[in-house]
Amino acid sequence: MKAEIITIGDEILIGQTVDTNSAWMGQQLNLLGIEVYQVTSVHDDRKHILKALAEAEQNSDLVLITGGLGPTKDDITKKTLCEYFNTKLVFHPEVLEHVRSLLSTRNVVINKLNQDQALLPENCTVLHNSAGTASGMWFERNNTIFVSMPGVPFEMEAIMTEEVFPRLKKLGITQSIVHKTVLTIGIPESMLAERLERWEDSLPEFVKLAYLPSPMMVKLRLSGYGTDDAAIKAEIDKQVKELLTIIPEAVYGFDNDNMGIALGRMLMAEGKTMATAESCTGGSIAQFITSNPGSSAYFKGGVVAYSNEIKSNLLGVPSELIKTVGAVSQEVAEAMALGAQKVLGVHYTVATTGIAGPDGGTDGKPVGTVWIAVAGPAGVSSKKYIFKHNRERNIIRTTHTALNMLRVLINTEKSSKS
Helix, strand or coil, X not given: CEXXXXXXXXXXXXXXXXXXXXXXXXXXXXXXXXXEEEEEEECCCHHHHHXXXXXXXXXXXXXXXXXXXXXXXXXXXXXXXXXXXCCCEEECHHHHHXXXXXXXXXXXXXXXXXXXXXXXXXXXXXXXXXXXXXXEEEEEECCEEEEEECCCHHHHHHHHHHHHHHHHHHCCCCCEEEEEEEEEECCCHHHHHHHCHHHHHCCCCCEEEEEEEECCEEEEXXXXXXXXXXXXXXXXXXXXXXXXXXXXXXXXXXXXXXXHHHHHHHHHHHCCCEEEEECCCCCHHHHHHHXXXXXXXXXXXXXXXXXXXXXXXXXXXXXXXXXXXXXXXXXXXXXXXXXXXXXXXXXXXXXXXXXCCCCCCCCCCCCCEEEEEEEEXXXXXXXXXXXXXXXXXHHHHHHHHHHHHHHHHHHHHHHHHC
C-alpha cells in the first residue's frame, strides 16, 4: 500500500514551522508496512491544494493531510475538501458538544468561530479529536482513502493513533515489517558494498538492504516485509549473523546503539574502566560517553588539556618534549594517554591533540592534522590523521575515530587473552 502525506500551510514553506508531522507519520506508517510514496507541502491556496489532492489520488492508496482546519479565515482546508469531493458543510451536533466541553475545561467562552468547528463535509466520516476542537475527516474515492487532520502535532497524533490506525488495520491493508539496523565504522560505503555484494545478492526477495552513510559510519538497515512476523524476524536474525562473519571488525552495535554504548558494554563485560585526555576535541569524547545512562560504572573522568601547561602539569607530559616535537605529535599524544592512565587510575585511555582549525595550521601540520593515542594494560599505540578545514566536522571525525580506535584496542587485547 502506498501513502502520500500532504502538509498545508505557508508557515512550513517559509521555514517558520518545522514539519515534524510528516516524520512522525512516516515512522508510524512504516511500522504498519505502508510505504510513504511522497511528502508534499503546499500553500494555503485553494488551487494548490486541489492540484495536490488530484495528483495524490493518481499515485497513492492513502492520502494523509494535515493543516488548515482551525477556526480562522485563513484555514481553508474544509471548504476546499468540499469542493474536491463535491459535497457541502453540514452541522454535527456531537462535534459542537465536544468543542463546548473541551473549551469549558480551559475556561474559554465559545464563540461563532468555535461553533463553526462543528461544520464538516457531509460525505465524510468524522474522526473524533480527543486532544482538540478540529475533527479529523475520512473520505474514500476511486479506491483511495483521504484523511484530513489538524496540523497541531499532538492533535494529529491523537487522531492517527485512536482513529486512523485502527481503521486501517480493520481494512486488512497493513502488513508486518521488521527492521534491524547494523552499525558499522571504519569501512567506506563503496568498499562496504563491494565486500557485501555476494551476501546482498543472496538476500530473500522479502528482505531489503539500505545503506545509510553519515560522517565516519555507515548504517546497514535490513527490512523484512510479509504477513508472518515471526518468520520475518527469524530470517532477519539469520542474515545478521551471516553479516557478522563477513565484516566482524566493522560492526559495533545495532539499532539505537552508539559508540559510547558499545564501548560501555565491552568495558562492563571485562570489568575495566576508562578515561580521556583531550586537547583539540575539547571534551567531546567525554561528553559522548557520559551522555549514555550508566556510564559512571566504567568512565572515571577526563582532562581537557587544551594548553601546554595543563598537558605538563596535570598529565605529566614533559615540557621539553612539547618544545622539541610540538604539541601536535605522536610523542605528545602517547604521553597524554599514558599520563591520564596513571593520574586517573584506569585501564584504558584515549587522547587527542591536533589542529581543529580554521587557523593555526602550518605547511608541515596543516589544519585538520590530528594525533590520536589509545592506551591499555598492554601498552600504547597512536595514529595520525589529516582531516579537512571545517572545525566542527574535524572535532566530530576525531571523536568518532578515537572511540573506534579504543574499541579496536579493547577487542584486540581481549582476543590476545583467549
